[in-house]
Amino acid sequence: MFDFDNVLDRSSSDSHKWQKYRGRDIIPMWVADMDFPSPPAIVDALRRRVDHAIFGYGSPSPQLKEAVIAYLHENYSWDVSREWIVWLPGLVTGLNVACRSWGRSGAGIMTALPVYPPFLTAPGLAGKRLRTTRLFFEDQHWQFDWDALRDTIDARTAMFLLCSPHNPTGRVWTRAELETLADICLKSGMVICSDEIHCDLVLKPGCRHIPTATIDPEVADRTITLMAPSKTYNIPGLGCAFAIVSNPKLRMRFKRAMAGIVPHVNVLGFVAAQAAYQHGKPWQAAVIDYLRRNRDQVVDRVRQWPDVTMGPIEATYLAWMDMRALGGKNAAVRFEEAGVGLSDGAAFGAPGFVRLNFGCSRHVLADALARMTRAIEKWNTL
Numbered sequence: 211m212f213d214f215d216n217v218l219d220r221s222s223s224d225s226h227k228w229q230k231y232r233g234r235d236i237i238p239m240w241v242a243d244m245d246f247p248s249p250p251a252i253v254d255a256l257r258r259r260v261d262h263a264i265f266g267y268g269s270p271s272p273q274l275k276e277a278v279i280a281y282l283h284e285n286y287s288w289d290v291s292r293e294w295i296v297w298l299p300g301l302v303t304g305l306n307v308a309c310r311s312w313g314r315s316g317a318g319i320m321t322a323l324p325v326y327p328p329f330l331t332a333p334g335l336a337g338k339r340l341r342t343t344r345l346f347f348e349d350q351h352w353q354f355d356w357d358a359l360r361d362t363i364d365a366r367t368a369m370f371l372l373c374s375p376h377n378p379t380g381r382v383w384t385r386a387e388l389e390t391l392a393d394i395c396l397k398s399g400m401v402i403c404s405d406e407i408h409c410d411l412v413l414k415p416g417c418r419h420i421p422t423a424t425i426d427p428e429v430a431d432r433t434i435t436l437m438a439p440s441k442t443y444n445i446p447g448l449g450c451a452f453a454i455v456s457n458p459k460l461r462m463r464f465k466r467a468m469a470g471i472v473p474h475v476n477v478l479g480f481v482a483a484q485a486a487y488q489h490g491k492p493w494q495a496a497v498i499d500y501l502r503r504n505r506d507q508v509v510d511r512v513r514q515w516p517d518v519t520m521g522p523i524e525a526t527y528l529a530w531m532d533m534r535a536l537g538g539k540n541a542a543v544r545f546e547e548a549g550v551g552l553s554d555g556a557a558f559g560a561p562g563f564v565r566l567n568f569g570c571s572r573h574v575l576a577d578a579l580a581r582m583t584r585a586i587e588k589w590n591t592l
Contacts, residue, residue: 212493214246214500217571231551237578238551242377242528244444244569246497251489252443252482259481268477270297277487278452285410288424296453296464297475300446301407302328304436304453305371308403309336311434311467312460313368320362321371322354323559324378324530326405329371330559341367342559345379347532352379352521354387360394369401375408375419375525378558378565382417382524385425392422392429401460403434407451410442410494413502414524423454431457434464439486441526442494444569450479501527504568504575511579515586527569530555534562536589548585550578 220228227241247253275292282288298304309319309332318341319333333340343359345352372391375382383391395402404422412419423430438451455461508529512520517535533541533555542554542564555563568575 212249212496214497215571215573217574218245218247220245236546236549236551237574237581239567239570239578240551240553240565242441242526242567242569243446244497244527244567245571245574246444246569248444248482249486249490249493251493252445252485255481255485255489256478259478265477267474268480270475270480271484274480274484274487277484281487282421282454286419286421286424288421290454291456294454294456294461296455296461296468298436298438298451298453298468299449299473299475299479301405301436301438301440301451302332303472304434304451305329305403305405306332306335307464307467307472308371308401308434308436308453309333309338309369311463312401313338313366316366317369318364318367319369319371320367320400321373322359324555324563325371325373325558326377327557329373329405332371338368339366345376347519347521350521352376352381354391356390356394359391363394363398363400367398367400369403370395372402372404372422374404374406374422375412377405377408377526378528378530378553378555378563379521380413380523380526380528380530381521382412382414382419385420388420388422388425392425396428396432401432401434402429403436405436407436407438407441408526409437411498411501411527412525413498413505414522417524419525423456432460434460439483439490442497443482443486443490445479445482445486448476448479448482450475450483500572501569504570504572505529507572507575508566508568508579511583515583516590518586527567529566529568531564531566532562533564536586544589545582545585548588549581550585 227238282290315337319338320341321329323344343362409419423433423435435454440446505523519532542552553565
């Protein structure tokens with residue numbers, strides 16, 4: 211029904227992902243968008259909106275608001291009121307607004323490494339102090355170090371930035387993990403900002419994403435949830451995201467931090483989001499099935515590479531690989547020289563790791579993995 215094997219040429223397009231290596235024989239597998247056409251239902255809705263031919267300032271339609279509310283209820287048994295939803299032109303905007311909205315100047319904003327790079331820059335841009343703890347890898351599993359996390363908190367730590375599901379490790383946090391984290395944060399008087407942009411890309415059977423704010427009402431009262439259809443439906447360039455903030459005081463502060471600096475969502479972003487939530491489910495199911503098989507291809511190949519480790523990919527279309535045993539502080543550069551453009555783990559707070567985006571056709575993925583295999587074989591003979 212949906213053709214994910216067809217390779218569309220993005221090399222001469224406006225793609226940020228592909229322009230980085232324009233004119234070079236390097237397969238880009240770094241920035242997190244997929245090489246698949248967006249769902250036909252979204253493309254059709256955009257065509258109808260373009261045919262309207264007027265592109266003035268827009269507002270979310272009542273149908274879009276109801277679609278989001280219905281989606282949250284159906285998928286997560288989360289009953290959200292309209293007034294809790296704050297529309298944003300992107301999730302990274304939401305991270306930065308959250309950091310500006312809570313805590314005095316110089317307050318601590320905490321997160322756990324490795325993590326998506328904007329988590330590491332947003333606190334400083336908001337005049338706050340970045341405080342970090344580390345996830346650790348044990349029993350083939352990335353997990354929180356609860357003692358280290360508690361020890362990192364001080365009296366001025368105001369917020370915890372949580373990535374759930376986690377980018378780059380692909381973890382889907384369990385209810386027990388979320389409850390422990392929430393308990394620590396609430397006892398310390400912290401607000402949680404939970405980035406849940408990959409929530410609809412759970413690949414491991416039996417895993418289920420749990421929105422942090424649904425743990426209990428007290429947690430919801432201290433949580434800013436950030437969501438968007440952009441990753442799931444491959445529409446990040448259309449710029450439509452939203453925050454869900456049930457606490458009126460917290461929501462007011464969030465909106466106040468937006469004032470004068472955050473632009474409106476563009477009208478095509480609203481249209482795409484509505485079509486995604488109303489009609490995108492068959493495409494979502496198909497793309498998840500395809501991504502699972504891509505993930506399995508990555509896992510099978512990594513098992514053949516000596517001294518390279520990778521945890522289970524429970525969600526996202528991102529593979530997080532530990533290359534340190536290969537002498538890999540410059541692993542991303544070396545793979546680039548071999549014709550594969552990966553994300554350097556240093557940007558995530560983890561030098562020696564690389565992140566691979568497998569949201570592409572199986573043919574392209576096989577080519578990239580073969581190039582990486584040849585590069586590793588070459589390194590091992592040096």
